[in-house]
Amino acid sequence: METTMDLRESIGDQNDVGLNIAKHFLSKEGEDKNLVFSPLSIHVVLSIIAAGCKGPTLDQLLSFLRSKSTDHLNSLASQIVAVVLSDGSPAGGPRLSFADGVWVEQSLSLKPSFKQLLDTHYKATLASVDFQTKAVEVTGEVNSWAEKETNGLIKEVLPPGSVDSSTRLIFANALYFKGAWNEKFDASITKDYDFHLLNGSSVKAPFMISKKKQFISAFDGFKVLGLPYKQGEDKRQFSMYFFLPDAKDGLSALVEKVASESGFLEGKLPRQKVEVGDFRIPRFKISFGLETSKMLKELGLVLPFSGGELTQMVDSSVGQNLYVSSIFHRSFIEVNEEGTEAAAASAATIKLRSLRIPTHIDFVADHPFLFMIREDLTGTVLFIGQVLNPLAG
Numbered sequence: 001m002e003t004t005m006d007l008r009e010s011i012g013d014q015n016d017v018g019l020n021i022a023k024h025f026l027s028k029e030g031e032d033k034n035l036v037f038s039p040l041s042i043h044v045v046l047s048i049i050a051a052g053c054k055g056p057t058l059d060q061l062l063s064f065l066r067s068k069s070t071d072h073l074n075s076l077a078s079q080i081v082a083v084v085l086s087d088g089s090p091a092g093g094p095r096l097s098f099a100d101g102v103w104v105e106q107s108l109s110l111k112p113s114f115k116q117l118l119d120t121h122y123k124a125t126l127a128s129v130d131f132q133t134k135a136v137e138v139t140g141e142v143n144s145w146a147e148k149e150t151n152g153l154i155k156e157v158l159p160p161g162s163v164d165s166s167t168r169l170i171f172a173n174a175l176y177f178k179g180a181w182n183e184k185f186d187a188s189i190t191k192d193y194d195f196h197l198l199n200g201s202s203v204k205a206p207f208m209i210s211k212k213k214q215f216i217s218a219f220d221g222f223k224v225l226g227l228p229y230k231q232g233e234d235k236r237q238f239s240m241y242f243f244l245p246d247a248k249d250g251l252s253a254l255v256e257k258v259a260s261e262s263g264f265l266e267g268k269l270p271r272q273k274v275e276v277g278d279f280r281i282p283r284f285k286i287s288f289g290l291e292t293s294k295m296l297k298e299l300g301l302v303l304p305f306s307g308g309e310l311t312q313m314v315d316s317s318v319g320q321n322l323y324v325s326s327i328f329h330r331s332f333i334e335v336n337e338e339g340t341e342a343a344a345a346s347a348a349t350i351k352l353r354s355l356r357i358p359t360h361i362d363f364v365a366d367h368p369f370l371f372m373i374r375e376d377l378t379g380t381v382l383f384i385g386q387v388l389n390p391l392a393g
Helices: 004-029 039-051 055-064 070-084 112-122 131-149 251-260 264-268 293-298
Strands: 035-037 095-105 125-129 169-180 191-196 202-209 214-219 222-228 238-245 273-282 284-291 328-335 339-348 360-364 369-375 380-387
Touching (some): 004 039, 039 328, 055 070, 070 380, 112 125, 131 339, 284 293
Parallel strands (some): 095 125
Antiparallel strands (some): 035 380, 222 238, 284 328
């Protein structure tokens, strides 16, 4: 087992991978819509695929995931599952559930070593199914699994038609998070204000307001707000961070900055509370789905999708011809006065100047911003997203 220090370092690498995916994704997909996804969820699915590969395909996955070996990936995943993603609600913290599932064509037999790995490191459920004659039923089965695991938030991780008689394997995972703010907002003072959209127009949206001190840090061109969730009896501390560009249309430049600087987060997250002047953030709700393999290919991860070398998963020579046809990912997040509810499911068919802290900092999120949910002890980022219009979705 790695020490906590190594764990933090591995998670730092993993966050860099996640932010790189986020940057690509927000710039390609995010011109006109709110988005949320879980880099962690995608990372785990890719780790499982890596565990079933060898040769150049494996090398490419390891280099993409910035990892030394599949052992390293498996051990990282099992620690994250055990430490970061265990349910905090029995101890009074956030409710968390994380589940992996693998569905295999019944005519194939999984290698016992792969089976054991799924069980020990990923706590994955494994099902043998009939893709050849019952593809539609299997789609339904995977979807109801995801719905159950995400407390009903994600009803359809696999879209209709995504599974057919040629499908041999489906990898899926689901992540659900629900946390209450350490200090709830008073709903009776929530009020409508203008939110400025990227196209220059604005909409009236409900904003949550507070006069209490807040965790805010200000840098050249942007500010960061941290809102901690109520902590349970365990040591974990989850927080939501809002990255707000000074410029009304400054989001894409900020995303570029966040993702291009390795270890960007470490120095930017606010560590102390400050008095606030004008403080308001909008309520929002986002539901978002995507097929991620196209994006991963654009980022240079092509071999798992082109066939061959998934030989460590199944017993027959068929492994030579297996390939990952698609990876579906679906996420949901809701932020209101009480706290946050979020879920995600994936399925696989410049140096900045620190400014002098003024006595009062304003934080008015009335234009597009970036957000993330992070576990602060380990530094794990669970969700990343952007809000372009709080009324959409």
